[in-house]
Amino acid sequence: MAQQPSTRLYVMDGVTEGTVLALIGVLLGTAGTLVGQYLATRVEVQRDRRQRTEAARTECKEAILGLLAAAQRIELILDRRGLGLPTSTDPADEKLHGLWLAKKAVELTCAHETAQAAHDYTKVLHTHMRNTVPSEQNPTKREYRYAFMEAARNALESGRPRIRR
Template sequence: MDGVTGSTVLALIGVLLGTTGTLVGQHLATRVEVRRDRQQRADAERTERKEAIAGFLAAAQRVELVLDRRELGLPAPEDPEDEKLHDLWLAKKAVELSCSHEAAQAAHDYTKALHAQMRDATATGGPPIKRERRHAFMEAARDELGSGRPRIQR
């Protein structure tokens, strides 16, 4: 091999190695970016679910406060009960839109129990049904948020 051919071959090998290194680097960078993007999306979805669950629980708590005050014979709060029920049903819809079927069904069942008790406490079986529905929703919400913790014994 003469000097020109040898230097040409070495230059081509250098170009080949450089190109290969660049392609491998781009591939690895793309994989990292895809993984990061996937994680960011998962985090955003979890935050959305958490906000929907927290909003639902806040609305449910306001209805439970009315029911507790009624049970204790205390005067009702100044806010109309219909508005509290409306807020509860609206918050339940946010759970339905952003959470799994199990969490949405548990929210629906809990909302129905609270609504029925708010309208007529004798028709629903009262607080035991409400507690069961609340417990079922809380466990579904914990599963939804991936707590990975054992179930809470009630």
């Protein structure tokens, strides 16, 4: 005798039906909670990344401004010397010390390109202050200042075109 396919319908009673629907509800609720937590965590990670990037940029910017302030004090002394005017009463050694210290802050907080440009600019200013190289062989501080400014602008991602000289 050949078996015929069963055509019986399985009917759930009220208790079984309620239990299955409750389990489906729990599964959907759990899935929704997990997806919500994933999305919230993802947003938080992105926010944290942006905050860290902004903090690093701010730290780099402060270091750059510190170097520029120290360099400006040195350049004032050099300009006054070049014009034959008396220099300020502050010792030049203290100014040079401040300049080298500010350069180190740039090295610690900024990218290699900016740190190298800061080092080169500081070295040229130091050389000019100490008059250790004859004036015809002395590198121009203007070129090194320009190189540092462009490296700093790139480090701060200004998105602006290069400064024309």
